[in-house]
Amino acid sequence: MGTTRTHDGAEPVRLNKFMGQSGLCSRREADALIAEGLVSIDGETVTDAGRKILPGQTLTLAGAAQAKLAEGVTIVMNKPVGHVSGQPEPGKTPAVRLLTEANRIGAGEVPARDASLPPIGRLDEDSRGLLLLSSDGVVARAVIGPQSELDKEYLVRVTGDVTEKKLATLRHGLMLDGRVLKHARVTRMEPHRLRFVLKEGRNRQIRRMCEMVGLEVTDLIRIRIGPLKLDNLPEGRWRMLTTEERAALVAGSGGQGTGA
Secondary structure (H helix, E strand, O other), X not given: OOEEEEXXXXXXXXXXXXXXHOOOOOHHHHHHHHHOOOEEEOOEEOOOOOOEEOOOOEEEEOHHHHHHHOOOOEEEEEEOOXXXXXXXXXXXXXXXXHOOOOOEOOOOOOOOOOOOOOEOOOOOOOOEEEEEEEOOHHHHHHHHOOOOOOOEEEEEEEEOOOOHHHHHHHHOOOEEOOEEOOOOEEEEEEOOEEEEEEOOOOOOHHHHHHHHXXXXXXXXXXXXXXXXXXXXXXXXXXXXXXXXXHHHHHHHOOOXXXXX
């Protein structure tokens, strides 16, 4: 079984760029897969990374290519406050330091200390909850790629006067960095506890949104990314993403092709 994408744009697109924009893999990964003869257009195997796919043509990624892409590692973590998601500044503690045998839940090997596991959707140092660390390009694009349809859910505790007018403004009507924000689903669970469901992840977005309506965030926890939930994973602990969860993330992102 392979994965397909049909080019529904109006102009020819360089093949590795099209594969990247479609959420199949990174451009570098695309070049390698093309060189290995694992990519075809309308049934013709392509070995030239500079080839362009034309409007209406269908690209097929061989099953062996998907197996190669799935060789990457994805960690599911419950990040505590006080750890940064990515490469830290001096004096900061990166979340990857928590990847120890003692903190692991379930099966799987502890990644090497020098393993490249960038965060897939960051959490601020003062935020906690569900964090993905991954070397899997497909997972990365499913979660944070430009065509991703996955939403992210947060539980947020605030101080200040929470009014219906402020909630309405948070849902739609705010702009950050000169750009209008996508509509957010914001509901009040308790007098000062809110639930946010976002389709985007701008820098410190929820905190900045709240500040703009006179609220201050005192606690923020991410509990869901698309179909993947934090559930009962203890704070500071981690586990491996399962094959089924990976498939659900890719499917939920809107980037899964048709079997061929």
